[in-house]
Amino acid sequence: MREEILKKIQQYDRIIIHRHVRPDPDALGSQGGLASIIQASFPEKEVFVVGEEDAGLLFLNKMNEIEDEMYNGSLVIICDTANSPRISDPRYRLGDFVIKIDHHPNEDPYGDLVWVDTTASSTSEMIMDLYLSGADSGLKLNDRGARLLYAGIIGDTGRFLFSNTSMKTHRYTALLLETGFSPSEVHENLYKISEKLVRLNGYVLQHFSIVDDCVGYIHLTSDTLKEFNTSASEASLLVNSFSHVEGLLAWVFFVDEPDQIRVRLRSKGPVVNKVAVKFNGGGHPRASGATVYTEEETQSVLAELRKLCKEYKAK
Structure with a gap:
């Protein structure tokens, strides 16, 4: 499969790379890291990264603005996006050939x-x-690309604390560090937190609830976000605030947005993407996202999560 992807990259003169909406470090890291590898290896090619931007992650990579016509005859690569509705910028359909590269369950x-x-x-x-499979054939990885891939890896492994961290993860990280970028700069920018978010975190710790002795939840309303002068994206960063509470198996953050309610699901065991797919979402078995539109739907999500954890405890 890697060889087939590399052949397609070599075949096309223009390559446009997408990723999912509401980008996280892995979405931006894989998208930008791949773009950097292609640009360094094939300087004659046109390479663009597209999608909406997150102000808190602009230090990683900025997007390109391109016209629809640029998709004519172009190769499109979509990184880190399980479901087609979550692809940022629907113009990916205008491309000549579309490649999906992802580590989520392949439900779509x-x-x-x-x-x-x-x-x-x-x-x-x-x-x-992908880079290592083509390194002997001339693929190049510079410090910019390595920095982006490093950010993506530490973002999705929780700084190597999550169970998805493997020996391969550490080996690859060591290879990335050899390029000479500053890992401390990446960490400082990824994990810095504003005073207003610290104060909102205090609110979360005071007001989250636990049901069935194992399911945690909180709903941050638009009024609460306004009180603390924070955006939905900023508030969502606090999803793991109370994750270390003893006995907690799974938890959910509901965060109001102007036209919908963002749902962030996390777990220490139960497969929460089973819940996410029922509510316009998806993701990893232990870290998923979804979207609902009413208070009644948030209660439905919570009911599904409680049912899931009850079944998990019964095993």
Whole structure:
């Protein structure tokens, strides 16, 4: 599969790389890291990265603005996106050939060529796999690309604390560090937190609830976000605030947005993407996202999560 992808990259003069909406470090890291590898290896090619931007992650990579016509005859690669509705910028359909590269369960095998590896810690780790498979044939990885892939890996492994961290993850990280970028700069920018978010975190710790002795939840309303002068994206960063509470198996963050309610699901065992797919979402077995639109739907999500944890405890 990697060889087929590399052949397609060599075949096309223009390559446009997408990733999922509401980008996280792995989405931006894999997207930008792949773009950097292609640009360094084939300087004659046109390479673009597209999608909406997150102000808190602009230090990683900025997007390109391109016209629809640029998709004519172009190769499109979509990174770190399980479901086609979550692809940022629907113009990916205008491309000549579409490749999916992802590490989430392949519930929506869109595209003309699909490479999914659910054993990988991150899609950034997969891009490192792709680079290594072509390094002997001339693929190049510079410090900029390595920095982006490193950010993606530490983002999706929780700084190597999550169970998806493997020996391969550490080996690849060591290879990335050899390029000479500053890992401390990446960490400082990824994990810095504003005073207003610290104060909102205090609110979360005071107001979250636990039901069935194992399911945690909180709903951050638009009024609460306004009170603390925070955006939905910023508030969502606090999803693991109370994750270390003893006995907790799974938890959910509901965060109001102007036209919907963002749902962030996390777990220490139960497979929460089973819940996410029922509510316009998806993701990893232990870290998923979804979207609902009413308070009644948030209660339905919570009921499904409680049922899931009850079944998990009964095993």
